[in-house]
Each structure stands twice: as C-alpha cells, then as structure tokens.
Amino acid sequence: MDAPGTAFALDHVTVRRDGRVLLDEVCADIPASACTALVGPSGAGKSTLLRLLNRLAEPTSGLVRFQGRPLPQLDVLELRRRVALVGQQPVLLTDRVLDDLRVGRTDLEEERAAALLERVGLPAGMLERATAGLSGGEAQRVCLARALAVEPQVLLLDEPTSALDAASAQAVEHTIKDLVAGGLAVVLVSHNTPQARRIADHVLVLRDGQLVAAGPAEDIDYLQEGT
Numbered sequence: 001m002d003a004p005g006t007a008f009a010l011d012h013v014t015v016r017r018d019g020r021v022l023l024d025e026v027c028a029d030i031p032a033s034a035c036t037a038l039v040g041p042s043g044a045g046k047s048t049l050l051r052l053l054n055r056l057a058e059p060t061s062g063l064v065r066f067q068g069r070p071l072p073q074l075d076v077l078e079l080r081r082r083v084a085l086v087g088q089q090p091v092l093l094t095d096r097v098l099d100d101l102r103v104g105r106t107d108l109e110e111e112r113a114a115a116l117l118e119r120v121g122l123p124a125g126m127l128e129r130a131t132a133g134l135s136g137g138e139a140q141r142v143c144l145a146r147a148l149a150v151e152p153q154v155l156l157l158d159e160p161t162s163a164l165d166a167a168s169a170q171a172v173e174h175t176i177k178d179l180v181a182g183g184l185a186v187v188l189v190s191h192n193t194p195q196a197r198r199i200a201d202h203v204l205v206l207r208d209g210q211l212v213a214a215g216p217a218e219d220i221d222y223l224q225e226g227t
C-alpha cells in the first residue's frame with residue numbers, strides 16, 4: 001500500500017542496458033499534486049527514470065506503481081493519457097495551432113482549445129496561427145497545451161526550458177508553476193539548480209544511477225552538496 005498522496009512509487013527499480021547499470025535499486029515516492037525535480041549530473045539516470053513513469057522505458061528488475069497499481073497491469077495507452085511527457089525540444093505536428101491541440105483529442109472544441117492556450121499563458125487568438133511562425137517559447141507552451149488537452153493527471157517534463165532563451169524559459173516556468181498550483185502533478189528533469197528551487201516542491205538527487213538524496217526543494221543545495 002503506497003502512502004496517501006503518492007502518484008508513483010518506485011520499488012527497488014534497476015535498469016540495465018548493454019551491460020551498464022543506468023538505475024540501481026532506486027526506491028522513491030513521487031507525490032501527486034506537487035512538482036518533483038529530478039536533478040544530478042549528466043548521465044546520472046534522470047531521463048531514464050522519467051521515461052519509466054509512462055513506460056517509454058522498462059525496469060530490468062523492481063516495480064513502478066502508479067496510484068498503487070503496478071504499471072504492467074495498466075493499459076499502456078491509457079497510462080500515457082494519464083501521464084503525458086513533454087520533451088526538451090518543442091515538436092509541433094501540424095501546420096496550425098488548433099490542429100496541434102487536437103492531435104490527441106480530435107473532438108476538442110474550439111472554446112476548450114482557447115481555454116487551454118490561456119492556461120499556458122498564450123492568447124486565444126493564437127489558435128489560427130501557423131505553427132511554423134511560433135517562437136521557441138510559444139511552441140513549447142503549445143506542446144504543453146497539447147499534452148494538457150488529453151487531461152493528464154501527471155505531466156513529465158524533460159528539461160522543458162533548456163532549448164529556450166531566458167524570457168521564454170521564464171514564461172514556461174511560470175506556466176508550470178500555475179499548472180502545479182492548479183493541482184497537476186509534475187515531474188521535471190532539470191540541470192538547472194536555481195530553476196529546480198524555483199519550480200519544484202521536492203527533489204530527488206541521482207548520481208551514477210543511484211538515488212543519493214531526496215528532500216524539499218528549498219534544501220537543494222544541501223542535498224546536492226552532501227552527495
């Protein structure tokens with residue numbers, strides 16, 4: 001039985017690929033309705049852990065549970081509707097913003113699409129805009145809105161601002177904080193310690209595939225130093 005308020009529980013999760021250990025017996029809880037940052041040096045296993053959460057990667061041994069249920073017991077497409085991933089580079093899939101928002105939700109009404117844009121801090125008038133002309137920050141927020149269109153319970157973000165300039169990154173950070181304040185669980189991979197402190201509630205510190213520290217985001221310097 002997972003603790004109340006837990007979205008994901010990782011139970012002795014190990015991932016091996018090509019004879020290498022990418023994650024080593026990781027045990028961790030990831031809370032619902034909060035933002036958890038995965039931090040640590042390059043190659044520590046952060047993206048691998050993130051990808052386990054919607055089965056883009058599979059453990060070699062150990063188990064991941066979502067809302068108390070082992071992931072292999074859930075239909076993988078249903079899981080990915082409930083746990084959506086947005087990557088580092090914004091990838092737009094159609095020519096027009098409205099069509100992009102409808103990719104995972106073909107019946108999305110225009111009014112609801114406009115509300116989604118507003119939720120990520122973009123004007124409703126952008127629905128008719130060509131995706132080709134969007135700035136990096138606008139494109140990343142359209143990707144967030146597209147992910148939200150399927151009404152996920154958890155958003156997985158892999159370095160969502162690393163490809164953006166400072167102003168766009170700030171806008172996306174603001175959007176993420178608003179989404180968490182609105183009750184969404186977010187799991188965020190970040191290389192950027194000040195950003196993790198600004199956005200996250202909790203941090204998990206990984207190093208060489210091991211979970212070496214976990215705690216409140218305000219203690220991130222101490223948690224990283226002690227590892």
Ligand SMILES: Nc1ncnc2c1ncn2[C@@H]1O[C@H](COP(=O)(O)OP(=O)(O)OP(=O)(O)O)[C@@H](O)[C@H]1O
Nearest residue numbers: 017018020022040041042043044045046047048049
């Ligand atoms: N399919 C794979 N086969 C072999 N090695 C892999 C595979 N996927 C990832 N790796 C290696 O596993 C290690 C962890 O990768 P991962 O992307 O999870 O780290 P990360 O902490 O997210 O790194 P970064 O911050 O650089 O993105 C890296 O050394 C990577 O090269």
